[in-house]
Amino acid sequence: MKRTPMKTLRIGFIPLVDAAIAIAAVECDFAEREDLKIELVREVSWANIRDKLASEIFDAAHMLAPLAVATSLGIGHLKAPLAVPFGLNANGNCITVSSSLYRLIEDVLGHAPVGPVESASAMRIITERRKQMGAPPLSFGVVFPFSIHAILIRHWLELGGVDIENCVQFVVVPPPFMVENLSSGVIEGYCVGEPWNSRAVENGVGCILVFGSDLNRFAPDKVLAMRESLTRENTGAVGKLLRAYKAAALWCGDPANRGNLAQILSKPEYLNVAPKTVLNALNGTLPVNRTENRRDANFLTLGDALVNYPDPRRASWLYAQIRRSRGEAVTAAEERAAAAVYRPDLYEAALGAGPDLAELDPVALNFGASMPEPAGR
Amino acid sequence: MIDQARILIIDENHARAAIIEEGLREAGHVNVSWLNTTHNLLAQIAAIDPEIIVIDLGSPNRDVLEQMFQVSRLVKRPVAMFVDKSDSASMRDAMLAGVSAYVVDGLKKERVQPILEMCVQRFQVFSELQDELDSARAALSDRKLIDRAKGLLMAAKSLSEPDAYALMRKAAMNEKRRISDIAADILKNEKAFK
Numbered sequence: 396m397k398r399t400p401m402k403t404l405r406i407g408f409i410p411l412v413d414a415a416i417a418i419a420a421v422e423c424d425f426a427e428r429e430d431l432k433i434e435l436v437r438e439v440s441w442a443n444i445r446d447k448l449a450s451e452i453f454d455a456a457h458m459l460a461p462l463a464v465a466t467s468l469g470i471g472h473l474k475a476p477l478a479v480p481f482g483l484n485a486n487g488n489c490i491t492v493s494s495s496l497y498r499l500i501e502d503v504l505g506h507a508p509v510g511p512v513e514s515a516s517a518m519r520i521i522t523e524r525r526k527q528m529g530a531p532p533l534s535f536g537v538v539f540p541f542s543i544h545a546i547l548i549r550h551w552l553e554l555g556g557v558d559i560e561n562c563v564q565f566v567v568v569p570p571p572f573m574v575e576n577l578s579s580g581v582i583e584g585y586c587v588g589e590p591w592n593s594r595a596v597e598n599g600v601g602c603i604l605v606f607g608s609d610l611n612r613f614a615p616d617k618v619l620a621m622r623e624s625l626t627r628e629n630t631g632a633v634g635k636l637l638r639a640y641k642a643a644a645l646w647c648g649d650p651a652n653r654g655n656l657a658q659i660l661s662k663p664e665y666l667n668v669a670p671k672t673v674l675n676a677l678n679g680t681l682p683v684n685r686t687e688n689r690r691d692a693n694f695l696t697l698g699d700a701l702v703n704y705p706d707p708r709r710a711s712w713l714y715a716q717i718r719r720s721r722g723e724a725v726t727a728a729e730e731r732a733a734a735a736v737y738r739p740d741l742y743e744a745a746l747g748a749g750p751d752l753a754e755l756d757p758v759a760l761n762f763g764a765s766m767p768e769p770a771g772r
Numbered sequence: 773m774i775d776q777a778r779i780l781i782i783d784e785n786h787a788r789a790a791i792i793e794e795g796l797r798e799a800g801h802v803n804v805s806w807l808n809t810t811h812n813l814l815a816q817i818a819a820i821d822p823e824i825i826v827i828d829l830g831s832p833n834r835d836v837l838e839q840m841f842q843v844s845r846l847v848k849r850p851v852a853m854f855v856d857k858s859d860s861a862s863m864r865d866a867m868l869a870g871v872s873a874y875v876v877d878g879l880k881k882e883r884v885q886p887i888l889e890m891c892v893q894r895f896q897v898f899s900e901l902q903d904e905l906d907s908a909r910a911a912l913s914d915r916k917l918i919d920r921a922k923g924l925l926m927a928a929k930s931l932s933e934p935d936a937y938a939l940m941r942k943a944a945m946n947e948k949r950r951i952s953d954i955a956a957d958i959l960k961n962e963k964a965f966k
Contacts, residue, residue, distance in 0.1 A: 440834040446853075446872065450864040472838060472853040472874075540839050567839040569832035 403432040404632060407444050407456035410437055410666045411570070411588055412676045413484040413617045414457045415656060415697055420636075420643040422659045428642070429635035437664070440569070441539045442472070448622050449475035455621035455636065457483060461541040461713045463620040467736045468729055470717060471541060476623035479710070480633065480741035481640050483617040485702045487676065487695035488544055488607040489592040490551055492584035493577050496521075496533075497602040497684070511605045515555025522562035532561070536568035536576060536585030543616045544586040546716045547607050560722075577601050588616075589676035589695075590668060596682045603683040608693045613701060613757045615709055626741060637745035641703065648698020653677045700750035701757060705742055707734035708756040777879075778803045779887060780822035784831055785898075792826070792894045799890055814840055824884060825851070825874040826891050829867065841874055850877040854884055862888070869895040914952035921955035924962060 408414040418435065420426050426433045436453065438444050445466050447453040460482070467477045490511075492500070500508050500517040508514035522533060537545040545565060552559055568576050573591045576582045578600040585591075586607070595601030607614050619640060626633055646652055657674040660666050666673060675681060679694025696702050714733030718725045739749055779801055783789040789806045796804045805820050807813065813833070817825075817840070827834055841851035854873040856862050862885070866872060869892045875884050918940070925936040940958070944951045 439830060439832045442834045442838050442872075443829050443867075446863070446867055450860065450867050452864060452867055471842070473855060539835055540842070567836045569835060571832065 402629070402632065403434050404454045404636060405434045405436060405452070407436045407438045407447055407453045409439075409441070409444065409457060411457075411617075412660060412666070412673055412695065413487050413588060413697075414665070415647045415660060415677075416483050416640055416643045417457045417619070418660060418665055419647050419656060420639045423643065423646060425639040425642040425646070426636070429639045431632065431635040431639055433636075441542075445473060445475070448477060448620065449473055451622055451624070453622070454625050454632075455619060457617055458620040459539055459542045460615045460618045460709075461543065461546065461717055462539060463618055464710050464713045464733050464736050465541040465717055467623075468714065468732055470721075477620045477736060478623045478626045478738045478741065479618045479620050479705050479736055480626075480637055480738045480745075481619040482615060482702050482705060482709075483619055483644075483697070485613045485615055485696040485699070486607040486611075486693065487588050487616055488547060488586055488614075489589075489603045489681070490548055490584065490586050490605040490607075491573075491577070491592045491595050491601045491603050493580070493582075493601050494599070496583045497604070500604075508604065511551050511609050512554050514604050515551050515553075515557065517555070518552060519555040519557045522557050526558075526562050532564045533584075534564050534566055534582045536573055536582040536587070537565050538570055538587055539567060540565075540720075541717055543607070543614050545720060546713075547610055547614060548584075548586040549720060550610055551605055574598060574600060589681070590672045593672075593675065593681045596684060599685065602685075603681060603689075606679075606681075606689070606691050606694055608679075608691050611758065612693055613696075615702075615713065615758060618705070626738070630744075633741055634745040637742060641746050644698035644703050646698070648696075703742075704749040704752075705737035705739055706749075706752060706756055707737040707739065709758050710734050710737040712756060712759045773800045775799075775801045775883075776803055777801065777824055777883065777887070778820065778822045779805070779824045779826065780817065780820050781806045781826050781891075782808070782831070782833075782837070783826075783828040784808050785828065788828070788895070788898045791898050792891055795890050795894045796887065799886070801887065813837070823876045823879055824854075824887055826888070827872050827874070829870045829872055834872070837874075851875065852877060854888060856881060856885065866892050869893075870899070871895045914950075914955075917952050917955040917959065921958040924958060 406417060408417050421433050421435055441459055441462055444456045444458055445462060448456055463477050463479050465471050466473060466475055499521055500514055503517040503520050504513060508517060535548055537548060549559060552563060557563060566582060568582065568585065570587050570591045573585050573587050574595045577595055592603050596603060647656055653674060657670040657677060660673045661668055661670040676695060679691045681689060683689045711730050711734045714730055715725050743749055779796060781789050781792055786808060793804050793806060807816055827837060851874045854875045866888060871891050873888050921940065922933060922936045925931055925939060926933060940951050940954050944954045
């Protein structure tokens with residue numbers, strides 16, 4: 396049978412461990428088996444990823460899940476319709492604080508903090524004292540205003556009852572500059588993916604307080620986002636891409652392949668770091684302070700039906716968190732528009748029925764009552 | 773025509789920033805500043821109080837600036853990305869050239885458009901110059917490789933210079949490769965010739 400040649404899909408990515416599926420789909424021939432050509436383009440900022448999708452320079456991209464929702468709704472600098480047919484990962488991030496803030500937390504508690512609630516309670520006392528002394532708010536670094544990192548660090552502080560609006564401020568810092576900004580005192584802590592947490596511990600400038608997976612087993616991090624026009628112009632390519640990504644997700648999710656995956660991701664054209672560093676993130680084994688290592692099998696989840704399936708309730712939930720972080724009200728109309736960004740129809744057309752879904756999305760469920768339910772339903 | 777709009781160029785590449793600045797000045801824009809460092813960026817931007825900010829897309833600090841424009845009280849007026857909704861091709865051209873622009877709220881499109889066009893054009897000129905420089909460098913290093921391999925062949929096989937070159941050329945044609953690749957192979961196997 397003669398095959399008609401397909402247009403090459405141009406897909407943007409940021410060099411992070413959670414781009415694993417996007418990279419493995421190309422490197423391990425999952426795309427080729429679908430007779431699909433992909434050109435991967437490395438980018439340096441999330442704003443570039445957003446704008447190149449909006450101006451159709453990219454067909455699809457590795458993108459922060461909340462950014463895909465925000466961009467579709469026009470929250471932020473740009474409005475452009477995007478479609479999310481596949482989730483790339485859950486978790487993989489940590490909350491790291493400076494060594495001096497860590498010592499303060501120990502002093503307040505009288506012992507090393509155990510678990511996020513305890514450390515967050517200490518943060519309430521520390522931030523209140525600072526406020527009484529007239530000290531400026533504590534600064535924390537996040538990777539982008541619309542990111543699970545911003546949501547997680549807020550959630551953690553709320554667990555301890557910290558007055559976020561008055562005692563804390565969030566600044567955007569590109570991941571490669573986090574450690575430097577922590578050691579120079581520009582920020583007192585941050586939420587970011589690996590290797591930028593273990594790097595702070597290894598350099599003796601910070602300690603890892605919380606794994607993202609401590610706060611939520613399914614915290615949605617990056618997704619495959621595509622320009623919405625592609626889903627109408629070329630359903631064939633979308634189907635091929637999703638089948639390639641599903642195969643890559645299963646391969647990446649198998650612990651037996653981690654060594655190979657670490658080798659691929661560490662290449663100069665991708666992450667350009669030591670394979671061992673990538674492997675530690677894949678295994679969820681990190682140094683958390685000068686004396687201790689910690690392992691969590693759920694530290695980073697790549698291939699999992701609940702993570703990969705684009706559950707629209709997750710998009711509504713992300714939308715609610717975005718509006719809330721800006722002190723703005725949610726509306727039922729926007730919530731519907733947010734839900735429509737996630738496209739189970741595309742997923743199911745390519746891959747068959749999705750997973751059995753629980754009555755409540757595990758993301759919203761695991762964050763518990765402190766996170767608001769979206770408005771109208 | 774003199775235009776007083778305060779324009780700020782944020783670019784790590786000094787040479788490129790100079791080319792853009794020159795273009796803008798020639799077009800009558802007298803208030804052009806340039807920043808290349810992220811050190812205390814916010815305070816520096818506040819001091820300049822720009823109305824139009826042109827940023828190189830190669831900088832990861834673009835994400836930092838975007839958030840500053842949205843939340844900081846130091847930046848006096850709201851700053852938005854400049855997107856010409858009536859002309860999607862212009863955003864695409866700017867992205868492909870590697871530049872994006874932010875403007876303070878209320879600045880008219882007619883005023884911003886020619887400035888952005890000038891920047892896009894100068895970015896393109898710069899990347900063409902860069903490409904030419906890169907290919908000139910590559911050609912130079914190819915020539916050095918070929919000369920060294922030729923010398924090696926002349927000594928090892930007692931060939932004249934034209935004969936040594938002809939031998940490499942023939943190999944390149946037979947193998948459908950570039951002469952410089954053949955030269956590199958010869959140099960890699962230098963020991964075999966000694």
